[in-house]
Amino acid sequence: xxxxxxxxxxxxxxxxxxxxxxxxxxxxxxxxxxxxxxxxxxxxxxxxxxxxxxxxxxxxxxxxxxxxxxxxxxxxxxxxxxxxxxxxxxxxxxxxxxxxxxxxxxxxxxxxxxxxxxxxxxxxxxxxxxxxxxxxxxxxxxxxxxxxxxxxxxxxxxxxxxxxxxxxxxxxxxxxxxxxxxxxxxxxxxxxxxxxxxxxxxxxxxxxxxxxxxxxxxxxxxxxxxxxxxxxxxxxxxxxxxxxxxxxxxxxxxxxxxxxxxxxxxxxxxxxxxxxxxxxxxxxxxxxxxxxxxxxxxxxxxxxxxxxxxxxxxxxxxxxxxxxxxxxxxxxxxxxxxxxxxxxxxxxxxxxxxxxxxxxxxxxxxxxxxxxxxxxxxxxxxxxxxxxxxxxxxxxxxxxxxxxxxxxxxxxxxxxxxxxxxxxxxxxxxxxxxxxxxxxxxxxxxxxxxxxxxxxxxxxxxxxxxxxxxxxxxxxxxxxxxxxxxxxxxxxxxxxxxxxxxxxxxxxxxxxxxxxxxxxxxxxxxxxxxxxxxxxxxxxxxxxxxxxxxxxxxxxxxxxxxxxxxxxxxxxxxxxxxxxxxxxxxxxxxxxxxxxxxxxxxxxxxxxxxxxxxxxxxxxxxxxxxx
Numbered sequence: 001x002x003x004x005x006x007x008x009x010x011x012x013x014x015x016x017x018x019x020x021x022x023x024x025x026x027x028x029x030x031x032x033x034x035x036x037x038x039x040x041x042x043x044x045x046x047x048x049x050x051x052x053x054x055x056x057x058x059x060x061x062x063x064x065x066x067x068x069x070x071x072x073x074x075x076x077x078x079x080x081x082x083x084x085x086x087x088x089x090x091x092x093x094x095x096x097x098x099x100x101x102x103x104x105x106x107x108x109x110x111x112x113x114x115x116x117x118x119x120x121x122x123x124x125x126x127x128x129x130x131x132x133x134x135x136x137x138x139x140x141x142x143x144x145x146x147x148x149x150x151x152x153x154x155x156x157x158x159x160x161x162x163x164x165x166x167x168x169x170x171x172x173x174x175x176x177x178x179x180x181x182x183x184x185x186x187x188x189x190x191x192x193x194x195x196x197x198x199x200x201x202x203x204x205x206x207x208x209x210x211x212x213x214x215x216x217x218x219x220x221x222x223x224x225x226x227x228x229x230x231x232x233x234x235x236x237x238x239x240x241x242x243x244x245x246x247x248x249x250x251x252x253x254x255x256x257x258x259x260x261x262x263x264x265x266x267x268x269x270x271x272x273x274x275x276x277x278x279x280x281x282x283x284x285x286x287x288x289x290x291x292x293x294x295x296x297x298x299x300x301x302x303x304x305x306x307x308x309x310x311x312x313x314x315x316x317x318x319x320x321x322x323x324x325x326x327x328x329x330x331x332x333x334x335x336x337x338x339x340x341x342x343x344x345x346x347x348x349x350x351x352x353x354x355x356x357x358x359x360x361x362x363x364x365x366x367x368x369x370x371x372x373x374x375x376x377x378x379x380x381x382x383x384x385x386x387x388x389x390x391x392x393x394x395x396x397x398x399x400x401x402x403x404x405x406x407x408x409x410x411x412x413x414x415x416x417x418x419x420x421x422x423x424x425x426x427x428x429x430x431x432x433x434x435x436x437x438x439x440x441x442x443x444x445x446x447x448x449x450x451x452x453x454x455x456x457x458x459x460x461x462x463x464x465x466x467x468x469x470x471x472x473x474x475x476x477x478x479x480x481x482x483x484x485x486x487x488x489x490x491x492x493x494x495x496x497x498x499x500x501x502x503x504x505x506x507x508x509x510x511x512x513x514x515x516x517x518x519x520x521x522x523x524x525x526x527x528x529x530x531x532x533x534x535x536x537x538x539x540x541x542x543x544x545x546x547x548x549x550x551x552x553x554x555x556x557x558x559x560x561x562x563x564x565x566x567x568x569x570x571x572x573x574x575x576x577x578x579x580x581x582x583x584x585x586x587x588x589x590x591x592x593x594x595x596x597x598x599x600x601x602x603x604x605x606x607x608x609x610x611x612x613x614x615x616x617x618x619x620x621x622x623x624x625x626x627x
Contacts, residue, residue, distance in 0.1 A: 007294050011210055014287065022217045043354045050129045051172060057125045058177075064114045065181050071111040073188045076328035077196075078104045084321035118177065126173030134165050137357060145366040146432040147392070152360075155238030160360050163233060164353035171350040175343055182336035182343075189333045193326065197318060199306070200326050203298055204333060207291050211337055214291075218284040219348070225277040226348040230356060232270040239266055292334035299326055367434050373451040379443050379458045379539045381408040381570030383429065388438035390428060398424050400593040401438070406570060406586070413573040413581035415611060416590035422574040426542050429572075430459050460538030464545035466529045468517025473502060474509040476517075477532045488535055496530035540570040578615050587611065 051058065082100045141149075141157055193201035243250065243259055250259050303326065306318030383406040390399040399421045406412045414422040427433050428440060431452055440447045447455055468476055477492070478484040489509060493499045501524055505511040517525045533541060575581050581601075588598040589611050597609050604611035 007298060010290075010294065014290075015210065015213060018214060018217045022220060038355050038358065040351060043351050043358070046358060047168065047171065047354060050132055051125075054125045054128065057121050061118050061121050061177055062180070064118050065177065065184070068111050068114045068118070069181060069184045069188055071107045071114075072185055072332060073192050075104060075107060076325050076332065077192070078107075079328055080196075080321040080325035083324045084319070087320065122173050122177060126169055129172050130165050130169040133168060133357070134161055137161050137165070137360060140361055140363075140365075143365045143368075144363060145434075146427065148363060148366055153238040153242065155241035156234050157360070158241060159234045159237045160357055163237070164230070164357050167346075167349045167353035168357065170346050171354075175347050175350060178339065178343055179347070182339055185336045186333060189329050193329050193333075196325055196329075197322050200299065200303060200318065200322070203302060204295060204326075204330060207295050210291060211288065214284065214287055215337075218280065221280045222277075222284075222348045223352065225273065225280050226352045228273040229270070229277050230349075230352045232266070232273045234356075236263075236266045236270055239263060288334065288337055292330065295330050295334070296327070299323065299330060367431055367452065369451050370449060373449060373454075374445070375451055375454045376443075376445075376458065381410075381539050382406065382441075382443050383540070383570065383572075384441040384444075385425070386439040386441065388428065388440060389436045390424060390433065391436060392433075398593050399428075402593070402595060404588055404595065404598070406572065408570055410585045411571040411573065411583070413575060413584040413587045414590060415575070415578065415581070415587055415614065419592075420590040421593045422590055423544055426461075426544050426572065426574065429542070430456050430461070458539045459542060460533035460536060460540070461542045461544065462526075462529050462533050466517070466522075466525045468513055468520070468525050468528065470515045471513055472507075472510050473505075473513060473528065476513055476528055477509075477535055479532065479536075484535055489531070492531040492535040495534055496527050498524075498527040498531045501527075534568075538569065540572065541568070543571070543573045543575070545574055545576065578611075578618055 078100050082097055085096050085100070138161060141161075144152075190201070190205065193204060239262070243263075250256060300323075303318050303323040307320060307323065385402050385404050388399055388402045389397060391397045398419075402421070402425065404412075414425060416422055424433075428435055429447070431447060434448075442450065442455070442458075474486075474489060477489050486509065490499065493502055502508060502511070513519065517528070520528070573581050573584065581587060583601070585600065586598060587601060587604055589596050589604070589609070591610060597604060597607060597611060599607070605615065
C-alpha cells in the first residue's frame with residue numbers, strides 16, 4: 001500500500017491521543033500552590049524592560065546571527081552542488097569540487113567564530129541584566145513592612161533572589177536569541193526548499209501543522225510541570241532555612257527522626273515533580289523525532305520514485321542532488337524544532353520563575369513615604385502618643401487609645417505582662433507597623449510626615465534578640481559605614497564595657513564573627529549591640545528587653561553604662577527586670593493594651609498597684625535565688 005496511508009494513520013492516532021490528553025488535563029493551580037497566572041506576553045514585556053539599556057549589544061548579536069543563519073542555509077546547497085558535479089563527466093570536475101569544499105570549510109569556520117562572539121556578548125549582557133533584577137528584588141524586599149515580611153518565609157525569598165533569577169538569566173543568555181535564531185532558520189529552510197523543489201517542500205510543510213499542534217500541547221503540560229518543580233523547590237528551601245536555623249532546638253528535644261520524615265516528604269514531592277517534568281519532555285522529544293523519521297521515509301519514497309520515473313512537477317524534476325539537499329534540509333529543519341523542545345523546558349522554567357519574581361516585586365509596601373515627607377537633620381527627642389489604636393489582625397486590638405508624653409532627655413520605661421503592648425509601642429514609634437487610629441508625634445511632627453529613613457536614623461534600637469552578622473567585630477559595630485573612626489568605635493565599646501572582653505581577643509576589633517555571632521556569649525553579643533547603637537549617635541535610644549539575656553555579672557557591668565546613656569538623649573526602656581528601670585523619670589504600666597498607672601519608681605510603690613505587686617514578686621524571687 002501507499003506509504004502515505006500508513007504515515008497519515010500514525011499522525012492521526014498520535015494527534016488524537018495528545019488532543020484528548022490536553023482536554024482531560026485539569027490545570028489546578030491551587031493544588032500546587034501557584035498564586036499567579038501572568039500571560040507570557042506580559043512576562044516578556046516586563047523582562048525586556050531590563051534588556052532595553054543593552055539594545056546595542058542585542059543588535060550586534062542579531063547581525064552576527066543573520067550571518068550564521070545564512071551559512072546554515074547555504075551549506076546544504078554547496079553539498080548538493082558537489083553531488084551534482086560528481087554526476088557530470090567533465091575534466092574540471094575535481095577543481096570545481098575543491099572550490100566547493102574550500103567555500104564550505106570557510107563558511108563553517110566563520111559561522112563558528114560568529115557563534116563564539118554571540119555567546120560572549122550574550123553572557124556578559126545577560127549577567128548585567130540579571131544582576132539588575134536581583135538588585136531590584138533585594139531592594140524591594142527591604143522596603144516591605146515588618147508585617148509583610150512576617151508572612152513570607154525566608155527560604156522563599158532566598159529562592160526568589162537566587163534560584164529563580166538563575167532560571168530567568170537563561171532567557172537573556174541563551175533562550176531568546178536561540179528562539180529567534182531557530183525561528184529564522186526554520187523560515188529560511190522553508191524558503192530555500194520551495195526554491196529548490198516545490199513538491200518536496202510541500203511534503204515537508206505537510207508536517208508543520210502536526211509540529212505546531214504537538215508543541216502547543218507540550219507547552220501546557222511543560223508549564224504545569226515546571227510550576228510544580230518551582231513550588232516544591234521553594235518549599236524545600238523554606239524548610240531547610242527554618243530547620244537549619246533551629247537545629248539546636250531539634251536536637252535538644254530529640255526530634256531528629258521527625259524532622260527527617262518531614263524533609264523526606266518534601267524531598268519525595270520534589271523528586272516526583274522532577275520525574276513528571278522529565279516525563280513530559282521524554283514524550284515530546286521522541287514525538288518530534290518520529291515526525292523527522294517519517295518525513296525522511298517519505299522523502300526517499302517520493303524522491304526515489306521521482307528520480308527513477310523522471311517525474312515532472314510544476315516544471316521541476318527530482319534528481320539525486322536535490323534529494324541530498326533535502327536530506328540535509330529536513331535534518332536541519334527538524335533540528336531547530338528539537339532544539340525548541342529543549343528551549344521550551346528552559347523557557348517554561350524562566351516564565352514560572354518570572355511569575356514568582358514579579359509576585360514579590362508587585363507587592364506594594366504597606367509603609368511608604370508621603371510625596372512631601374520631610375528630612376530631619378536633628379531631633380530633640382520629644383515624643384507623644386495621641387489616642388493610638390493598633391491591631392495586628394482586624395478588630396483584635398493590641399493598643400487601645402494609648403496616650404502619653406516623653407520629654408527630651410527623659411528616660412521612660414514600659415512595664416507590663418507579656419502581650420500588654422510594650423514592644424508594639426516601640427515598633428510603632430519607628431514605623432515598623434502603621435497605626436490604625438491616632439497620632440504619634442516626634443518634636444511635634446507626625447511621624448507619617450517624616451521620611452522613614454530619616455526617622456529611623458535618629459533612633460537607636462537595642463533588642464533582646466541581638467542579630468550579629470558574619471564578619472568582624474568592627475564591621476558589626478559600624479555596619480560598613482566608612483565615616484566612623486576606630487577611635488569612635490573604641491570609645492563606644494569602652495562606654496558599654498565591651499572592651500573588657502574585646503581586649504582579650506587575639507585580633508581585637510578584627511576578631512572574626514561567625515554566623516549569628518555563635519562564637520560569642522549572649523551577654524557579649526548584647527554588649528556589641530550597645531556599642532553599635534552608641535557609635536551611630538542616636539538622639540533617642542530604645543532598649544527592648546535588652547538586658548534579658550545578660551547574666552547578673554554582666555548586668556552590673558552595663559548598669560553604669562545605662563546610667564550614662566540616660567544623659568545622652570531620650571531613652572525608652574522595656575524591661576522585665578525592674579532593677580534596671582528604677583532610676584527612670586517615668587514608668588508606664590500597661591495591661592491589655594491600656595495604661596493603668598504611671599509615675600516614677602517611688603510614686604508607683606506608694607500606689608501599691610500593679611507595679612508594686614510586680615516589684616514585690618521580683619524582690620522575693622531574687623532574694624530566694626541569692627539564698
